[in-house]
Amino acid sequence: MKLYFAPGVCSLSPHIALREAGLPFELQRVDTKTKEMHGGGNFLEVNPKGYVPVLQLDNGELLTEGPAIVQYIADLKPEAKIAPANGTLERYRLQEWLNYITAELHKGFSPLFKPNTPDEYKTIARENLVNRISYVAEKLQGKTWLLGDQFSVADGYLFVVLGWGKFVGVDVAQWPVIVDYLARVAARPAVQEALKAEGLLK
Incomplete structure (x- = not known):
């Protein structure tokens, strides 16, 4: 491949x-x-x-x-075991997270990287991202990974997308649970x- x-x-x-x-x-x-x-x-x-x-x-x-x-x-x-088995509810939970990350977070960052995006809209985009990342932080409380105890491909995707925050003024330090989570992902070989x-x- x-x-x-x-x-x-x-x-x-x-x-x-x-x-x-x-x-x-x-x-x-x-x-x-x-x-x-x-x-x-x-x-x-x-x-x-x-x-x-x-x-x-x-x-x-x-x-x-x-x-x-x-x-x-x-x-x-x-x-x-980086994705639950097809046909299980856990697999649909994975798809739920992948869709949320791609639609609400990934695409939420996109206008912040474009030089022609008006500053007023960038402010709105950052506010939207803060709300969406806050939701993720809430869901991660008491969990090691997005799906619980098992690392999945959704964790890899979330790690990548949240890593963009430092380039566009979205500081994840305001969510200690996110900081700890990103450190766990980053430590994986x-x-x-x-x-x-x-x-x-x-």
Whole structure:
């Protein structure tokens, strides 16, 4: 398999999942601004949407959209237990979290990274994010991971997205439970490996 990625963006989530699952894969770095791939090639020919992540499967097929990719990875290696079994209520809880993270948090950060977003709207976007992160903090009280005692692909995704706060003026220090949670995720060997491979950790 091949993961098309850019350092520190949402493709870090499936990168973590691949390492948590212990699956063989290669990395293809993409410049998301120029749409060029490291070593040459037009990324738009791979994904006309123009963004990462993209997972190229062993049969050549391409899978896009982070929440779909991480569940696919988890199902390739069920013994890694990074997603509950299909058909269980716990699996739908995982999907519930993946949808919340992608729709309410990931997309909530997006306008804060765009230089043409009006300052007034950025203020509103930060307020919305504070409310949504507060909800996450409440749900994490008394839990090790989002689903309880078992780390899942939703934790990897949440770790990546909340890590963007320091770049756009959303300080997670106001939620001690979030700070502790992010430290737990960051300490995982697979997460350390992914961060190092993307040049985000020395």
